[in-house]
Amino acid sequence: MWKHLTACLRMRIKYTVFLVFVVALVIIEKENKIISRVSDKLTPRQTPQTPLQVTIVPPLAATKQNDSSRFLFTRTQLDPSRFHHMKRRLENFTEVRESDPERRLPSWGKKHILLLATTRTGSSFVGEFFNQQGGNMFYLFEPLWHVERALTLETGGTNASAAGPAYRDVLQGLFLCDFTPLESFIEPAPVDHVTPNLFRRESSSSLCEEPVCGPVVKGVFERYRCRTRRCGPLNFTLASEWCRQKEHRTIKSVRVRQLETLRPLAEDPRLDVKFIQLVRDPRAVLASRMVAFAAKYKNWKRWAVDGEVPVDDDEVRKLKGNCDNIRLSAEVGLKQPEWLRDRYMLVRYEDIARFPMRKATEMYDFTGIPFAPKVKEWILRNTQASKEVSGVYSTQKNSSEQVEKWRFSIPFKLAQVVQKVCGPTMKLFGYKFAESKEMLTDKSISLIEEKNFS
Template identity: 55%
Template sequence: MKMRSKYAIILFFVVALVIIEKERNIISRVSDKFTLKFPHVESVAPNNTISARSLMKNNSLFTNSVAAIWKLLKAQRNYTSLQGAASSDGMKGLKGRKHLLLMATTRTGSSFVGEFFNQNNDIFYLFEPLWHVEKTVTFEPGGMNAVASSIIYRDVVQQLMLCDLYTLESFLFPMADRHLTGILFRRGSSKSLCEGEVCTLPKKGGSERFPCRRSNCGLLNLTLATQACLQKQHVAIKTVRLRQLEFLRPLLEDFRINLKIIQLVRDPRAVLASRMVAFPSKYNAWKKWANEGRVPDEEEVGKIRGNCENLRATAQLGISQPPWLKDRFLLMRYEDIALEPVKRAQEMYHFSGIPMTPEVKKWIYENTQVSKGSNNIYSTHKNSSEQFEKWRLALPFKIARVVQQVCEPAMKLFGYKLVNDAVTLANRSASLLENRNFWIT
């Protein structure tokens, strides 16, 4: 019963966010779309999900409960955040604190670029914290999917920017025990969660060890992580799960958050080539076309078109610099970063208003000049100037041509040249980049 109550609270929490958005006409439709993927709960569907509709049949109960539950959740977060900040120097970083959001899509080099900020000891860096939200909360296919998920993701990011790491507990399964968890996704990719007091010693003889890059830590204590975040000067988050810039406006207008947004893009032909290697099952139709000549159906092509259009729309909004976004948005191409990593890192740091440290420069020098034998597709250790165009030798021209057809508006905006034949595609001496300066002063 206690577990069911927790799930009901999460459901009400999400819908309450919609109410706060003043999207009252969305509520009934969102309730049909929203599901929670938690096992071992009564009345679950065959896929281990609970429908929001089944929990909101009693409309009056729902209406009367939302406000109270929202206040309770807010009070709980304020209380735990204050606990985390209780130490004498716990609020050290608030004055002059900068917040940075690195927005990208999968296989665009975001893990590599994220390290530019992860290596700065003054920054509390989180790697893909929305992974748990995506795995816990899902939406049935439909037009409301993008709206509802964007609202949830945005509000989780808002709390994390304020160092409220407890907000992740609502999306962890198994649930955290006394704010302790051993399942945080890719914890080892965030230095801030693997150093100092946050890296507690594992229990002797126990199996509760969490591998970080330089040491084995015990279970992650979210209270200690919250305190560590408050003690850092700045906060940065890297995510591939936020796609629509317009939904982030409340964060940019939140006086507590001094937010800058960097959108990272990459040639969509390169992205597809990389995804075909990294996620073969998801891109099986394209691999079959390359190997067997089976043309993907319109749905597969439509996914590529939709991804490119989302990127184009977000970038166009950012470049247009509406008042609420003025001097808060920067578009960066992965290819430019790969060619001149130090220069581009300096530009991003200048834009964010955060000093670039010697440790960052050292990491860049050491991790962009790797031997040719390094083939790990997930590695951030690469000879960046040689690696970023290897896809041109592997992607069949017939696939590249389809990507060009459906992504042409985005490619023109980002400055990626189209090719007319396989010879030009494979000729790496012919640049596919137009000279563009997306830096906004």
């Protein structure tokens, strides 16, 4: 009897083991199929890109600007021994992606914010809304400055055909915490991924935090040194590692001309990019630039005094081109094509200056990133905002004076020129025309139309 029971028990154990083995095989097979399908979906799509053709020559004279050599570009000559490394890095990002896990896998939960603007629109102030987040935010201030500088032509302009792809590829690398594309444009070139020459390093708190703050090197001058602590030259390897530990990444840039050129970033499955375009009344921008870059606006000042503005002048055409680029980018964004669906937000500087807390809240809601209390404290401290009865923080009274201060510094003649060449842009963004000098300087008349761009 006992032997019979033992034999039955052994048979049951064998059948149970066999059944478990079969079930395990089935489960493993199904999981392999699921993983295979998911992997196929996550494989980055190949976006056709024209290789960047940049022709570069050293400066014709040993001129210097900002304590570093300036390189002039032409379309006919190339110095391969000096710049071959830059061209190769730009044309072979595939090799980097294969060796870098983050370039091959999607960044689940990570947000990538690109703040787009032009100079003198308040972008540095708005960028602080994200820079002050700290903690889980990796913020970079104007990294494309180096790219624009490297692609500057002898005539003073930028090689637009080369700049667009270069900006896009460098931004893609930075969002993936890869600084090698940017290193290709820094002069002098970094040594072992270390440089003391990163533009405005001190404006990116992430690059001055302890993990990235290396020991001071005697005899090495760092022009844009950190203010919060003494740090040595920037080590891009450490910066990359610190970037990967952050949950979100924000880049502020005034150098991208057309939003359409950044479409590959929006379609990159490894990224979750949100674009915030900051705009400002072009009359205010001109007035601000005439003060900040006085040497470059001598013609405008002369026109304001001596006579009529030549509408066919290069400076006027440049103004029109800037306005058109801003408007065309905004038109693309506001139409919300499939690749930009829920990825684009338009914000006017005037609205931020009048309602800083409200607009900051809207921007954080748009990005899906929690609005940190320390950012709110910074905004209150730097705008002297007070709480309104409605519970919405605003600096409407004080900031309105700052927002429209330009109206009393720009000659009406120049305001008319801006209204003529930038009319369609002003209408799109809700900036009213001043019909007379009296209207321009009348504080009781607002030149800002209340408008909702959502």
